[in-house]
Amino acid sequence: MDAFYASAEQAAKPSLRGKAVIVGGLGPRGVVATASYEARKFGVHSAMPMGQARRLAPHAAYLVPRFGLYRDISEQVMALLRELSPLVEPLSLDEAFVDLEAGGVASDTASALAVGEKLRADIRAVTGLTGSVGLAASKMLAKIASEEAKPDGLRLIEPGTERELLADKSVRILPGVGPATGDHLRRAGITTVGDIAEAGQDELVRLLGKAHGGHLYAMALAVDERPVVAERETKSVSVEDTFDVDIHDRVRVRLEVDRLAERCVQRLRAGGHSGRTVVLKVRRYDFSTLTRSETLRGPTDDPAVVREAAARLLESVDTTGGVRLLGVGVSGLADYTQEDLFAQAQAAEAEAKALAAGEAEAESGDTEGAETPPPAGAEAAEPAPAERRWYAGHDVRHAVHGPGWVQGSGLGRVTVRFETPGSAPGRVKTFRVDDPELEPGEPLPLVASGE
Structure with missing residues (x-):
């Protein structure tokens, strides 16, 4: 999909069509999730700090994401893809691989192009948005083709032309080549895909190790045997929040961890999962990131169990100086729940003790520390309602x-x-x-x- 979040917002908001739209976190530490093509002309791109984006494009519309809308549109697009083939591998809400051969809908260049054009038309008709289609003999090349087709286009890489097409492109176009690997290769005089092919496998292995070097050398020769995998197994579920201002109050930190644990369990249950390992992530004021984990006796989707485990993990983390990010996750997923009987027994024992203590206090008449009832006729003061928050774009x-x-x-x-x-x-x-x-x-x- 083309500039997916921003395009969805432009389609939903007529006054923003043809204008610069930037979607992401709007706080001081927010980052750009998606920028419309109009905003990209100013140099704004995804993963850019929002403060920098505002300096580059001060007159753009800045909106908070609406993931519910994006998920609905994604489901419509994925449904169209599954009509073409049983092998559809989603990479994100707005991107997927489709094995056309497995669906029997394309047998040559002409039929593949026809499928691609019809898919683009169907996406526009169903969602009102545009998508770009890349057609090739492998996942790597199809991905490259789709990027070259943007926006709102179709690109087919003819079999037999792959090595020639790749030769002059930057090494960064290959899967697995990020900034660090790219710099390492550049220092060795390797800047293009053709340079990798010319250097040879032995040199790549010497520079990057056997697995990584061998993988990149094969990619440079346009060899990519990775299959399209229809279902990816979910390995973990997590949620996290970055705070506009560092949190110093330990009580506030604990409350935020409790809230994240509740949200994590909601996602866990929505996916029909349970899990046995609770993970806490803490990024401190100095950007150091700590993770702690605890494995339970069995998988659970009980919010109290996850919340208590996360709280125990927090006790082992020094938050002195402030916290800028917190996250709670659950891994070791299963599709069934084995209740933590030990935790339940503890809770029942605590409840019984509290009840016994209350009865003893009532019998002794000891009211020290108890709340004094209000005088007759007095009305309890109601707490002031919290101010409602309205998020830009919602x-x-x-x-x-x-x-x-x-x-x-x-x-x-x-x-x-x-x-x-x-x-x-x-x-x-x-x-x-x-x-x-x-x-x-x-x-x-x-x-x-x-x-």
């Missing part, structure tokens, strides 16, 4: 003006643009953040049914 609905999206908020006010995917660019109105007529909304379909 959907809202107003009782009078209908559906719209948050354009921005601050100083107790929220600005909303009222428009829908099929409407003209809408009008902007500002409300108090606690306006009772304004509520969070749900994403609307990008393509109306029947279109």
Whole structure:
């Protein structure tokens, strides 16, 4: 898919079409998830710090991701791919490999091109968005072809032309060549894929080791035997948060770990999994990252068990100086749950002790430390409600003006643009953040049914 998150937002928001749109974390430590092609002209790209993006493109629209919408669109696209073949290997929400031979839908260049063109048309019809298709004899080359086809294009690499096509390209185009490996090869005078092929396997093994060097040499010769794997086994489930300001309060750190444990278990259950190893990740103020893990007696999806294990792991971590990121994960996944009977027994024992202590206190009349009941006729003061937060780009609905999206908020006010995917660019109105007529909304379909 082309600039997936940003394109989805442009399709949903008529006023942003043709304009620079940047999706990602909007806090001081946020990073760019996706930038529209209009934003890329200013030098903005994915994984860039959001502060740098704002300096490069100060007038762009900056939005918080709506992963629910993106997942729905992804499911529509993956369904189209599965109509072509039983072998579909998703890489992310917006990218997948498809084995056309296994589906019997392409036997030569002409039929492969026809399948690719129809797929692009179907994606546009179903989602309203564009995708780019790369066709080749291997996964590596199909990936390269799809990148060269962007945006909204199709590229086929003819069998027999692969080595010639790769020869002048940077070594960074090969899978497994990141910045560190690229620099290492450059220092050895190897900058193109052709240089790798010319250097020979022995030299690559000497530079990078047997496994990595041999793998890259084969790729440079356009040899990629990796099959398309229809189902990838989920090995772990995790969630993490980066905080705009370092957390120093140990109590706050514990509360955040508890909250992350709850979210992790929600994802675990949504996938129909349980797990037996709980992992805690802590990135401290100096960017040092610590991980701790604890393996339970059996797999569980009990939030209390995961929460307590994460809390125990936190006790072994020094958070002095502040914490900038926390994460909780569960690995060792299974598709069944074996309740932690030991933990349950502990909880039951603690509850029984608390009950016995309460009964003894009532019998002795000892009320030291107990809350004093309010005087007759006095009303308990209710805590002030927390201010509602409105995230830029998220959907809202107003009782009078209908559906719209948050354009921005601050100083107790929220600005909303009222428009829908099929409407003209809408009008902007500002409300108090606690306006009772304004509520969070749900994403609307990008393509109306029947279109």
